[in-house]
Amino acid sequence: MVSLTAINGGAVEPPLDDGSPGGVSASSVDDALVDEALDDADLHLGGTKSSTAGGSGSSSAAAAAAAAAAVAGATAAAAPPGGVLRREVTLHVLETVNSRVENIGSIILLLRKQLSRLKDALERETLSRVASDALVERHSDKIASLRRQRRGLRQKVVEEASRADSLADRVSSVLAERDRLIGEVRTAQAAHAASAAAAAEAAATSSVSAASAAEEARAEELVRELESTKAARDGEVAALLREMASVKGEMATESSRALAAATEQVRAVTAQRDSAVAEAEAATARVSELESGNNRQVLAVADLERKVRTLQDQLGSNNHEMTSLRRQSLDDEVERRRLHNQVQELKGNIRVYCRVRPLLLKGAGVGDAAGGAGATSASGVFKYHSRGRGIDAVKPGDGPATSATGGLPPVGKWSFAFDRVFDGSASQGDVFAEVSEMVQSALDGFRVCIFAYGQSGSGKTHTMLSSANGDELGVIPRAVSQIFDHTERMAADGWKFELKASFMEVYNEQVRDLLGAADEDPNVKYDVKFDAATKLCWVTNLTTATVNSREEVDNVIQTSLNNRSTASTRSNERSSRSHCVFRLHIAGANNHGGNVSGLLNLIDLAGSERVKVSGAAGARMREAQAINKSLSALGDVIAALANKDKHIPFRNSKLTYFLQDSLGGDSKTLMFVNLSPSSAHFSESLCSLRFAQKVNACEIGRAGKSGRVSLGG
Ligand SMILES: Nc1ncnc2c1ncn2[C@@H]1O[C@H](COP(=O)(O)OP(=O)(O)OP(=O)(O)O)[C@@H](O)[C@H]1O
Numbered sequence: 001m002v003s004l005t006a007i008n009g010g011a012v013e014p015p016l017d018d019g020s021p022g023g024v025s026a027s028s029v030d031d032a033l034v035d036e037a038l039d040d041a042d043l044h045l046g047g048t049k050s051s052t053a054g055g056s057g058s059s060s061a062a063a064a065a066a067a068a069a070a071v072a073g074a075t076a077a078a079a080p081p082g083g084v085l086r087r088e089v090t091l092h093v094l095e096t097v098n099s100r101v102e103n104i105g106s107i108i109l110l111l112r113k114q115l116s117r118l119k120d121a122l123e124r125e126t127l128s129r130v131a132s133d134a135l136v137e138r139h140s141d142k143i144a145s146l147r148r149q150r151r152g153l154r155q156k157v158v159e160e161a162s163r164a165d166s167l168a169d170r171v172s173s174v175l176a177e178r179d180r181l182i183g184e185v186r187t188a189q190a191a192h193a194a195s196a197a198a199a200a201e202a203a204a205t206s207s208v209s210a211a212s213a214a215e216e217a218r219a220e221e222l223v224r225e226l227e228s229t230k231a232a233r234d235g236e237v238a239a240l241l242r243e244m245a246s247v248k249g250e251m252a253t254e255s256s257r258a259l260a261a262a263t264e265q266v267r268a269v270t271a272q273r274d275s276a277v278a279e280a281e282a283a284t285a286r287v288s289e290l291e292s293g294n295n296r297q298v299l300a301v302a303d304l305e306r307k308v309r310t311l312q313d314q315l316g317s318n319n320h321e322m323t324s325l326r327r328q329s330l331d332d333e334v335e336r337r338r339l340h341n342q343v344q345e346l347k348g349n350i351r352v353y354c355r356v357r358p359l360l361l362k363g364a365g366v367g368d369a370a371g372g373a374g375a376t377s378a379s380g381v382f383k384y385h386s387r388g389r390g391i392d393a394v395k396p397g398d399g400p401a402t403s404a405t406g407g408l409p410p411v412g413k414w415s416f417a418f419d420r421v422f423d424g425s426a427s428q429g430d431v432f433a434e435v436s437e438m439v440q441s442a443l444d445g446f447r448v449c450i451f452a453y454g455q456s457g458s459g460k461t462h463t464m465l466s467s468a469n470g471d472e473l474g475v476i477p478r479a480v481s482q483i484f485d486h487t488e489r490m491a492a493d494g495w496k497f498e499l500k501a502s503f504m505e506v507y508n509e510q511v512r513d514l515l516g517a518a519d520e521d522p523n524v525k526y527d528v529k530f531d532a533a534t535k536l537c538w539v540t541n542l543t544t545a546t547v548n549s550r551e552e553v554d555n556v557i558q559t560s561l562n563n564r565s566t567a568s569t570r571s572n573e574r575s576s577r578s579h580c581v582f583r584l585h586i587a588g589a590n591n592h593g594g595n596v597s598g599l600l601n602l603i604d605l606a607g608s609e610r611v612k613v614s615g616a617a618g619a620r621m622r623e624a625q626a627i628n629k630s631l632s633a634l635g636d637v638i639a640a641l642a643n644k645d646k647h648i649p650f651r652n653s654k655l656t657y658f659l660q661d662s663l664g665g666d667s668k669t670l671m672f673v674n675l676s677p678s679s680a681h682f683s684e685s686l687c688s689l690r691f692a693q694k695v696n697a698c699e700i701g702r703a704g705k706s707g708r709v710s711l712g713g
Pocket residue numbers: 356357358360364366424454455456457458459460461462463572574575576577605606607608674
């Protein structure tokens with residue numbers, strides 16, 4: 001706020017800023033100042049004021065008239081002193097007018113300064129608003145409105161300045177008029193001085209008194225004119241002052257109002273700005289926080305990407321390594337197969353293992369209980385030698401030969417050698433350890449036959465098919481387990497295997513599907529066929545099951561065993577009277593174009609028995625004859641293959657006809673000869689040993705172990 005304060009003793013003090021927001025108090029200072037200046041002027045004329053008569057104009061004019069009258073009176077009483085007095089009064093009046101005009105000039109100057117300060121204040125305000133504008137840039141609407149207001153104020157200032165200028169012009173013209181009047185007064189003074197000199201001269205001469213009177217009249221006239229002019233000028237000045245006061249008041253009011261409004265708006269805008277700034281700061285803090293979080297995430301992502309790249313690189317090199325390892329593995333597998341087969345061939349493509357079962361108690365249903373017929377010792381009638389490869393059949397010499405002992409001499413010994421001999425203490429595991437390499441050959445793509453040959457009750461089924469849990473599992477379930485182990489291992493190298501199983505029996509030269517329904521239709525024909533293209537045999541209407549797990553194979557075996565035909569014989573009450581063939585077709589392929597196709601035939605042959613010994617008759621005898629005929633046909637085929645005969649008599653039995661795809665060439669054959677240790681079965685055992693010895697002399701696909709072999713007779 002700008003204020004104008006009173007002037008003490010005519011001195012003009014500069015306006016003081018009272019700190020109020022935006023308001024300018026021009027107040028009544030200027031009026032008081034002017035009035036005081038005028039009063040001061042009147043005061044100097046106070047001695048004549050009371051004597052002024054009938055004056056209806058301004059008090060100054062009346063005072064001047066009274067002074068003029070006093071001068072006239074004084075002149076009338078004593079001419080020379082009265083004229084001097086009038087001149088002095090006139091001069092005093094003129095000086096007073098001068099002084100008042102000067103005061104008015106000071107006031108105008110003061111007003112100009114005030115105006116200039118107002119302009120400065122407005123300019124500062126404008127600058128401040130400009131600064132505010134910058135701060136509240138975002139509040140453009142309000143800022144635009146403020147700018148409009150500012151433009152309005154500026155316009156007003158310009159207008160007021162223009163009005164002030166016009167007032168100043170008028171004051172200038174008044175001053176000019178004053179100067180002119182002063183000039184006239186000075187001229188009059190000069191004239192008056194001249195007339196006074198003339199009057200003095202006339203007083204000395206008394207002839208010029210009339211002229212002096214005229215001069216005085218003229219002077220009085222002049223004084224009156226001056227008084228009148230002064231009064232008029234006083235009126236003008238008073239009007240100007242009023243007008244200026246009114247302008248100042250309006251300006252002050254308008255400025256106050258505009259500044260108050262602007263201040264209020266500035267406050268509001270400032271508050272909004274502060275809140276916006278606070279929001280912006282909060283947002284900035286949030287952004288910083290987010291940026292820092294984002295930076296952390298970016299770093300984490302970059303770190304992860306680095307790790308992923310490293311892992312990808314590792315993966316790439318691992319893949320490369322794996323590819324070369326796979327290639328190496330495939331090469332190794334090929335090499336392993338080659339070496340394995342080489343070993344198998346060195347061992348012989350046909351092998352014979354001899355297995356003697358332990359002596360059984362009578363309760364076992366076999367009838368070689370201790371003290372029973374011929375049960376001479378724990379090892380029975382056999383002696384073992386040659387580190388598991390030799391066996392001697394020893395006829396105990398405990399009495400004369402009888403028909404019950406097959407007409408053997410009372411004492412005798414027959415020695416045999418096989419690829420492997422297992423005595424009664426050998427476990428199923430021990431046996432399978434020697435079999436598993438044949439199973440491996442099937443997995444390597446060869447065709448493999450494993451037979452169990454022997455008289456009834458000698459342990460063929462136990463060796464091949466025992467499905468008792470744990471250690472008692474026979475060759476078939478163990479082979480299946482080995483095959484699944486292998487296929488699962490090979491899956492890691494990209495191999496996929498398909499296993500198809502069938503189970504059939506050949507009874508009295510008739511094929512029966514052990515996987516089919518128990519009550520199968522007797523009209524269904526099971527004919528053995530040979531496909532020359534694939535060199536595979538198959539049986540019409542025979543069930544083939546694709547097996548994907550050990551459990552599925554177990555189910556196949558169990559179903560087959562349940563269906564298997566059994567008949568009671570004197571040698572073994574639950575003896576199997578048929579050849580039982582479990583076939584597993586193994587087909588494997590890998591994603592490098594490799595493939596393998598093998599056949600594994602596991603055959604539990606029907607029990608061989610000498611009809612004369614077993615005492616079979618009728619149907620049982622014909623059954624036994626059919627069994628012996630087919631076993632004999634098997635021996636003939638093996639012998640013909642070993643001798644590389646042009647004609648191989650596969651068609652002589654259903655069994656050999658079906659197995660023709662797995663016998664000969666580079667196929668592998670293993671024959672178990674199962675023996676009973678009982679002396680009661682000595683004769684049968686000796687026959688079995690002789691048959692096995694002849695098979696052992698054959699080597700399919702290579703030159704025979706001992707030249708041309710015949711299994712006949
Ligand atoms: N190594 C062995 N250990 C223990 N018991 C055995 C062994 N071999 C066979 N046996 C038992 O001897 C009996 C006859 O065996 P198995 O049925 O296997 O003879 P088989 O030759 O199959 O007879 P068949 O030709 O009449 O079927 C069974 O009770 C069987 O458990």
